[in-house]
Amino acid sequence: MGVAGRAVPHLLHRHRANASGGAAIVTDTLTRSIVDTALNVEFGDLPEPSQQMVRFALLDLLACTVAGADDECARVITDWVRDLGGSPHSAILGTPVRAPAAFAALANATAAHALDFDDVSLRMIHPSATLVPALLAVAEREHRTGAELLAAYAAGFEVQARICATINPEHYARGWHTTGTVGVLGTAAGVGRLLGLDADRMTHAIGIAAASAKGIRKNFGTMVKPLHAGHSAMHGVEAAELALRGFTADPEIFDGRNGYLDVFTTPERGDAMRAAFAPGAPMELVVSGIGIKRYACCGALHPALDAMERLTADPRVRPDNVVRIEARMNDLAPSILVHHDATTGLEGKFSLEFSLAVYLLHGRAGLSQYTDEVAADPELIRLMHLVDFVVDESLPVNLAYFASVVTVELADGERRTERVDVQRGYPELPLSLDELTEKVRDCCSPRLAAAAIDRLIGTMSSVEPVPDVAEITRLLSVGAR
Amino acid sequence: MGVAGRAVPHLLHRHRANASGGAAIVTDTLTRSIVDTALNVEFGDLPEPSQQMVRFALLDLLACTVAGADDECARVITDWVRDLGGSPHSAILGTPVRAPAAFAALANATAAHALDFDDVSLRMIHPSATLVPALLAVAEREHRTGAELLAAYAAGFEVQARICATINPEHYARGWHTTGTVGVLGTAAGVGRLLGLDADRMTHAIGIAAASAKGIRKNFGTMVKPLHAGHSAMHGVEAAELALRGFTADPEIFDGRNGYLDVFTTPERGDAMRAAFAPGAPMELVVSGIGIKRYACCGALHPALDAMERLTADPRVRPDNVVRIEARMNDLAPSILVHHDATTGLEGKFSLEFSLAVYLLHGRAGLSQYTDEVAADPELIRLMHLVDFVVDESLPVNLAYFASVVTVELADGERRTERVDVQRGYPELPLSLDELTEKVRDCCSPRLAAAAIDRLIGTMSSVEPVPDVAEITRLLSVGAR
Numbered sequence: 001m002g003v004a005g006r007a008v009p010h011l012l013h014r015h016r017a018n019a020s021g022g023a024a025i026v027t028d029t030l031t032r033s034i035v036d037t038a039l040n041v042e043f044g045d046l047p048e049p050s051q052q053m054v055r056f057a058l059l060d061l062l063a064c065t066v067a068g069a070d071d072e073c074a075r076v077i078t079d080w081v082r083d084l085g086g087s088p089h090s091a092i093l094g095t096p097v098r099a100p101a102a103f104a105a106l107a108n109a110t111a112a113h114a115l116d117f118d119d120v121s122l123r124m125i126h127p128s129a130t131l132v133p134a135l136l137a138v139a140e141r142e143h144r145t146g147a148e149l150l151a152a153y154a155a156g157f158e159v160q161a162r163i164c165a166t167i168n169p170e171h172y173a174r175g176w177h178t179t180g181t182v183g184v185l186g187t188a189a190g191v192g193r194l195l196g197l198d199a200d201r202m203t204h205a206i207g208i209a210a211a212s213a214k215g216i217r218k219n220f221g222t223m224v225k226p227l228h229a230g231h232s233a234m235h236g237v238e239a240a241e242l243a244l245r246g247f248t249a250d251p252e253i254f255d256g257r258n259g260y261l262d263v264f265t266t267p268e269r270g271d272a273m274r275a276a277f278a279p280g281a282p283m284e285l286v287v288s289g290i291g292i293k294r295y296a297c298c299g300a301l302h303p304a305l306d307a308m309e310r311l312t313a314d315p316r317v318r319p320d321n322v323v324r325i326e327a328r329m330n331d332l333a334p335s336i337l338v339h340h341d342a343t344t345g346l347e348g349k350f351s352l353e354f355s356l357a358v359y360l361l362h363g364r365a366g367l368s369q370y371t372d373e374v375a376a377d378p379e380l381i382r383l384m385h386l387v388d389f390v391v392d393e394s395l396p397v398n399l400a401y402f403a404s405v406v407t408v409e410l411a412d413g414e415r416r417t418e419r420v421d422v423q424r425g426y427p428e429l430p431l432s433l434d435e436l437t438e439k440v441r442d443c444c445s446p447r448l449a450a451a452a453i454d455r456l457i458g459t460m461s462s463v464e465p466v467p468d469v470a471e472i473t474r475l476l477s478v479g480a481r
Numbered sequence: 482m483g484v485a486g487r488a489v490p491h492l493l494h495r496h497r498a499n500a501s502g503g504a505a506i507v508t509d510t511l512t513r514s515i516v517d518t519a520l521n522v523e524f525g526d527l528p529e530p531s532q533q534m535v536r537f538a539l540l541d542l543l544a545c546t547v548a549g550a551d552d553e554c555a556r557v558i559t560d561w562v563r564d565l566g567g568s569p570h571s572a573i574l575g576t577p578v579r580a581p582a583a584f585a586a587l588a589n590a591t592a593a594h595a596l597d598f599d600d601v602s603l604r605m606i607h608p609s610a611t612l613v614p615a616l617l618a619v620a621e622r623e624h625r626t627g628a629e630l631l632a633a634y635a636a637g638f639e640v641q642a643r644i645c646a647t648i649n650p651e652h653y654a655r656g657w658h659t660t661g662t663v664g665v666l667g668t669a670a671g672v673g674r675l676l677g678l679d680a681d682r683m684t685h686a687i688g689i690a691a692a693s694a695k696g697i698r699k700n701f702g703t704m705v706k707p708l709h710a711g712h713s714a715m716h717g718v719e720a721a722e723l724a725l726r727g728f729t730a731d732p733e734i735f736d737g738r739n740g741y742l743d744v745f746t747t748p749e750r751g752d753a754m755r756a757a758f759a760p761g762a763p764m765e766l767v768v769s770g771i772g773i774k775r776y777a778c779c780g781a782l783h784p785a786l787d788a789m790e791r792l793t794a795d796p797r798v799r800p801d802n803v804v805r806i807e808a809r810m811n812d813l814a815p816s817i818l819v820h821h822d823a824t825t826g827l828e829g830k831f832s833l834e835f836s837l838a839v840y841l842l843h844g845r846a847g848l849s850q851y852t853d854e855v856a857a858d859p860e861l862i863r864l865m866h867l868v869d870f871v872v873d874e875s876l877p878v879n880l881a882y883f884a885s886v887v888t889v890e891l892a893d894g895e896r897r898t899e900r901v902d903v904q905r906g907y908p909e910l911p912l913s914l915d916e917l918t919e920k921v922r923d924c925c926s927p928r929l930a931a932a933a934i935d936r937l938i939g940t941m942s943s944v945e946p947v948p949d950v951a952e953i954t955r956l957l958s959v960g961a962r
Contacts, residue, residue, distance in 0.1 A: 086565045100564075100567075175739035222688070224729075
């Protein structure tokens with residue numbers, strides 16, 4: 001044969017031993033530093049305000065889940081899960097249905113995010129909507145303690161928030177929904193912690209979870225957005241449970257070609273991520289924290305509503321005495337708050353006019369304000385027409401804070417103005433227990449008796465002493481099986 | 482206030498009506514053209530050779546699934562699914578376990594792809610490993626006919642193969658595993674067809690499925706690669722079932738910002754995709770087709786093995802009479818066929834030396850050749866050392882075909898050479914029924930009685946007349962429950 005040939009040097013390419021071959025896992029990788037963080041975070045090392053923030057986040061998320069259980073998207077998922085059947089290990093909150101842990105996590109996380117009333121991270125992820133349902137379902141089945149639940153939450157939070165801090169805002173700007181693309185990694189880490197995975201199995205759990213990282217923003221505004229949270233919870237449970245059973249993945253999913261960084265961000269982000277997961281790196285629970293929503297609407301409306309709360313503290317600021325409301329917001333606000341003539345509760349959630357008017361009329365902006373009945377109230381419609389939405393280019397533009405300046409003009413010509421840059425409930429301005437319990441009652445009262453809500457609040461105000469997480473879910477199950 | 486202000490024009494931003502608001506779905510979108518293809522493909526419109534190719538693909542996939550059920554990754558998934566419990570609607574093939582359709586699909590698709598012995602599309606996806614398990618599980622539960630199964634297969638195949646044809650090889654080169662990122666869309670389309678979804682619900686099914694498009698190549702070579710197929714099957718069933726129950730998604734998931742094209746390819750690909758899904762566009766089942774593997778090893782080895790098959794047809798070419806084997810392959814081959822001194826069956830699957838030696842010794846290269854016991858045979862090891870692996874830069878380089886030139890030198894100095902450019906089993910050179918049944922027996926005999934295998938082959942040789950798909954799965958269930 002006349003062609004040029006060359007012999008292949010034997011062992012030219014050293015092959016990575018197949019997973020089932022039991023090769024040792026390399027320990028100086030980015031993947032392993034993420035695993036080390038997941039295994040070594042201690043809830044007790046957090047300063048007390050951060051510990052309290054986590055306890056509040058848990059209570060808040062449970063309340064959002066109970067409220068969300070009534071939403072159509074959660075009802076379809078719960079019915080589907082009920083029809084699948086299976087081992088009744090874990091409760092679907094606010095319902096009488098029980099399901100295998102992975103599917104209780106799916107239903108509860110979908111409900112938790114259904115109303116978009118659940119907490120947010122300033123790193124651009126809904127942190128608790130994936131974590132809490134997954135951890136709760138597994139902790140209930142395994143009869144873990146409240147202290148173990150908190151430790152697992154902290155571990156899962158740090159994994160997902162540090163990844164988000166590294167890859168956003170670019171990752172989000174490319175069209176990805178972090179609650180799906182990153183949340184599943186945090187959930188796998190948290191559940192893995194709860195199940196006591198060792199470092200090698202935790203490494204596989206992270207690799208398995210990366211196979212389920214997904215979710216695109218085009219589905220925002222549909223039932224699929226909460227389903228992203230549901231899937232992250234379900235697949236996080238799955239990943240940790242499969243790893244426990246010996247299922248294996250690539251042990252370097254954050255390292256090298258064709259891995260997580262390649263498809264979801266850029267390999268260059270690896271350096272920043274390594275720093276974020278280095279030993280002694282700052283805790284995101286301390287530096288960015290958790291934002292809890294007081295109002296049942298788009299987060300961009302919260303500073304304006306806080307301003308309205310301050311204004312209406314004056315008894316003269318009342319519906320029959322206000323002749324004009326001017327609200328100044330940044331340049332980004334109009335692309336989000338698009339419903340100027342909201343005619344439904346859902347549109348009201350993205351309406352500055354509706355929200356300010358409803359607060360003036362009802363003295364609050366909770367779940368029972370954002371309804372179609374309220375939207376049809378002629379008095380509300382009259383007040384909405386008093387609102388002038390003004391873009392003020394001097395106000396700062398970012399996705400976490402929507403500084404707002406609200407002015408009310410009274411019948412006698414007097415004008416009062418309040419400016420709010422950071423909403424209450426965000427890490428800088430944590431809620432009081434009273435404020436949180438008001439939201440919890442608002443969320444839970446349609447499904448739970450007042451005494452049960454009181455017991456829930458009492459239990460969750462100090463989670464550590466709970467000897468068995470099943471006590472928590474028992475409080476939140478409704479009706480006979 | 483001294484800042485510049487401007488009023489927000491009311492209705493500046495027309496808001497897309499929320500999915501639950503029941504807005505009409507726009508029908509001139511790319512998304513809708515994909516839906517129309519899914520709904521309108523007719524199996525009977527295919528030319529007979531393509532119809533036969535599909536029937537063979539179904540039989541082949543069932544056999545691969547039964548064989549794969551013994552693999553560790555499939556066993557872990559089946560045990561997990563069994564422990565979840567639930568409605569025993571659908572069989573997990575090769576086992577006595579029954580499960581809800583979505584989870585039978587998960588287990589069967591993982592098994593189907595476990596050995597990498599399942600079929601391939603020249604558009605760079607494993608087409609049947611996701612489709613067949615999902616369709617089978619739902620068709621069994623719903624007691625659909627063989628003809629309906631074939632129609633659903635054709636619909637799902639066209640959706641995923643046309644998307645792959647449009648976005649590859651770039652999509653794959655970016656690190657995505659198409660069996661996960663595209664397979665779930667084909668599966669949702671196929672199951673949706675089986676469930677009789679109308680156009681609007683099929684649109685939502687595609688939108689829901691897009692939320693589960695995922696899977697990264699870093700996990701190749703681990704248990705997670707088959708799990709990608711498993712997830713695509715499971716989430717395809719889920720998407721169609723949820724859409725049937727009224728769950729809704731963005732109806733334009735392939736159109737506009739932050740959608741499927743933005744995250745997985747580029748918006749510019751939309752034009753090519755529109756052409757691929759236009760009315761009257763070519764059927765991928767006809768133009769690219771399905772490649773079926775005859776040998777239980779990496780596809781890159783198949784042309785060389787076909788050459789060895791031809792050489793050993795001469796009775797003088799036998800182990801005690803061959804003194805040297807030279808195999809010339811393209812420049813890409815050494816990066817794939819990395820195990821020159823394979824010492825296990827698994828390494829043998831990526832070893833030119835092992836594969837040619839084992840064919841010479843056993844007269845075949847099926848599942849029972851790629852074992853650790855065979856790899857330890859001193860005679861095999863002696864023959865492996867006769868193989869010279871030579872890179873021939875004159876041979877064409879592409880991912881579908883690995884043209885190979887194999888020369889054997891006999892003890893008397895005589896040399897025989899065969900060159901193979903396209904392997905048997907690929908669309909250009911379809912298998913005979915005898916060749917396929919040999920593979921089916923090889924795959925099924927460890928778990929099924931010979932009579933059951935015969936009945937399976939008889940049933941699948943002509944699928945249309947099957948009145949109830951449950952008859953097929955009954956043949957493949959093993960042992961009492």
